Structure formats: C-alpha cells, structure tokens
Amino acid sequence: MTHTHITGVILAGGLGRRMGGVDKGLQELQGRPMAAWVAERLAPQVDELLINANQNAERYAAFGHRVVADRIAGFAGPLAGLHAALSAATHPWVATAPCDSPFLPADLVARLSAALLASEADLAVARTFDQPHPVFCLCKRNVLPHLTAYLESGERKFDRWYATLKTVEVPFDDEAAAFENINTRDELQRFDSAR
Ligand SMILES: Nc1nc2c(ncn2[C@@H]2O[C@H](COP(=O)(O)OP(=O)(O)OP(=O)(O)O)[C@@H](O)[C@H]2O)c(=O)[nH]1
Structure with a gap:
C-alpha cells in the first residue's frame, strides 16, 4: 500500500458549555489535560500534528505541536476547526480527533486511510454500529474550497457537509468504547475514578 502523508488535528476549539464554559481540552483526567491524552494517541499515527484551539494558545503550544485558531469567526463548530486545519496542513490528507x-x-488513522485509498472517496468517517462519528474523519486537503463555500453559505452541520462529498464510512464496532467522549464535569469525574 502506498503511504500518503497525513496531518492530524486535535479539535479543541469549542466553548465547553456543558462543562461550564471551560476549555475542555485542558481539563485534567488522571492529572493530565485531556488534549494531552489525545496528542499521545494521535501523534504516532500521523506525520504532523496540529492543535486547533481558540483560547489558551500558549498552554496548547506547550504540548509541542503547532496551534491553529479558527479562521471563520464566531465559534462555528467543529467544521471551523477542520477548515483551519485544512488551511494550515502541510500534508495532502487531514485526520481529525476531538479533544474530549x-x-x-490507536489504529484510527490506519483504518480510515486504508478505506480512503480503497474507495477513492474524498472523506472517510468512523462509525460504530449505526452511529457515525463525524469528528473522527480523514479527508483530502483539496476539499478545502468546497468546505469554505459551505461555511460561507452559513451552514454549520458536519454530517450535512460530508453528505455532499464522496464519503466512505468505516466500521469500528470492535472498538466502540474508544469513542467515548467527556462533555460534563460528572463524566470527567466518572472516567477519572474508573481508570
Ligand atoms: N474549531 C472549533 N471547534 C469546535 C467548535 N465548537 C466545538 N468544537 C469542537 O468540536 C468537538 C465537539 O464539540 P462539542 O462537544 O459539540 O462542543 P464543545 O464546545 O466542545 O462543548 P459544548 O459547548 O458543551 O457542546 C470538540 O472537539 C470541540 O472542541 C468551534 O466553534 N470551533
């Protein structure tokens, strides 16, 4: 299999409202920021890692990766983070994972990229059972003009956007627990004491 170089991005640009308006990626699980756990898992899977953040840039920069802010104003959702990453990426494919x-x-990017290569789609997205996980995707950097036009039209929905592209869904039913995300302080405490 040929290897296409891949830029990874940790999406950490949200407002964390359900956690009380904190910067979710910097909240600690087992004494380390959640985004640091994601960086440790994602960095070995990609050729370059970016962190998309809209606040606390210097704290994210301390993780040792380039930090990029949204270019679309007004907290436009995770697609704005993908847009920033596609604009800043050095490599032709971009893989995303959320900070929470x-x-x-550990094989997220390998499985998405195998599917993208085999299908000639524009984007591969992870799915567990009947649920797609749009913020775990791999897409070709050349979809940027299409995404820019979509966001400029005022649209924000991730799944509606990729429905307009050639997309392949990749089943991860065997690793469903790996997609658990942490949105509230209660969830954070539950995972903190469970591990
Ligand atoms: N770049 C960017 N990323 C975002 C934005 N909103 C959410 N995200 C990211 O998208 C992923 C899913 O976000 P959510 O959990 O739905 O939103 P959140 O702002 O983090 O949290 P809530 O406000 O509680 O919904 C996370 O990785 C967020 O960091 C945004 O406006 N810009």
Missing part, C-alpha cells in the same frame, strides 16, 4: 475523546483507537 482521550481513549481514541
């Missing part, structure tokens, strides 16, 4: 899923699969 610290247990993501």
Whole structure:
C-alpha cells in the first residue's frame, strides 16, 4: 500500500458549555489535560500534528505541536476547526480527533486511510454500529474550497457537509468504547475514578 502523508488535528476549539464554559481540552483526567491524552494517541499515527484551539494558545503550544485558531469567526463548530486545519496542513490528507475523546483507537488513522485509498472517496468517517462519528474523519486537503463555500453559505452541520462529498464510512464496532467522549464535569469525574 502506498503511504500518503497525513496531518492530524486535535479539535479543541469549542466553548465547553456543558462543562461550564471551560476549555475542555485542558481539563485534567488522571492529572493530565485531556488534549494531552489525545496528542499521545494521535501523534504516532500521523506525520504532523496540529492543535486547533481558540483560547489558551500558549498552554496548547506547550504540548509541542503547532496551534491553529479558527479562521471563520464566531465559534462555528467543529467544521471551523477542520477548515483551519485544512488551511494550515502541510500534508495532502487531514485526520481529525476531538479533544474530549482521550481513549481514541490507536489504529484510527490506519483504518480510515486504508478505506480512503480503497474507495477513492474524498472523506472517510468512523462509525460504530449505526452511529457515525463525524469528528473522527480523514479527508483530502483539496476539499478545502468546497468546505469554505459551505461555511460561507452559513451552514454549520458536519454530517450535512460530508453528505455532499464522496464519503466512505468505516466500521469500528470492535472498538466502540474508544469513542467515548467527556462533555460534563460528572463524566470527567466518572472516567477519572474508573481508570
Ligand atoms: N474549531 C472549533 N471547534 C469546535 C467548535 N465548537 C466545538 N468544537 C469542537 O468540536 C468537538 C465537539 O464539540 P462539542 O462537544 O459539540 O462542543 P464543545 O464546545 O466542545 O462543548 P459544548 O459547548 O458543551 O457542546 C470538540 O472537539 C470541540 O472542541 C468551534 O466553534 N470551533
């Protein structure tokens, strides 16, 4: 199999409202920021890692990866983070993972990229059972003009966007627990004491 170089991005640009308006990626699980857990899992899977963040840039930069802010104003959702990553990426494919899923699969990018290569789609997205996980995707950097036009039209929905592209869904039923995400302080405490 040929290897296409891949830029990974940790999406950490949200407002964390359900956690009380904190910067979710910097909240600690077992004494380490959640985004640091994601970086440790994602960095070995990609050729370059970016962190998409809209606040606390210097704290994220301390993880040792380039930090990129949204270019679309007004907290436009995770697609704005993908847009920033596609704009800043050095490599032709971009893989995403959210900052609030610290247990993501160690073979996420390998499985998405195998599917993308085999299908000639524009984007591969992870799915468990009947649920797609749009923020775990791999897409070709050349979809950027299409995404820019979509966001400029005022649209924000991730799944509606990729429904307009050639997309392949990749089943991860065997690793469903790896997609657990942490949205509230209660969930954070539950995972903190469970591990
Ligand atoms: N770049 C960027 N990423 C975002 C934005 N909103 C959410 N995200 C990211 O998208 C992923 C899923 O976000 P959510 O959990 O739905 O939103 P959140 O803002 O983090 O948290 P809530 O406000 O509680 O919904 C996370 O990785 C967020 O960091 C945004 O406006 N810009």
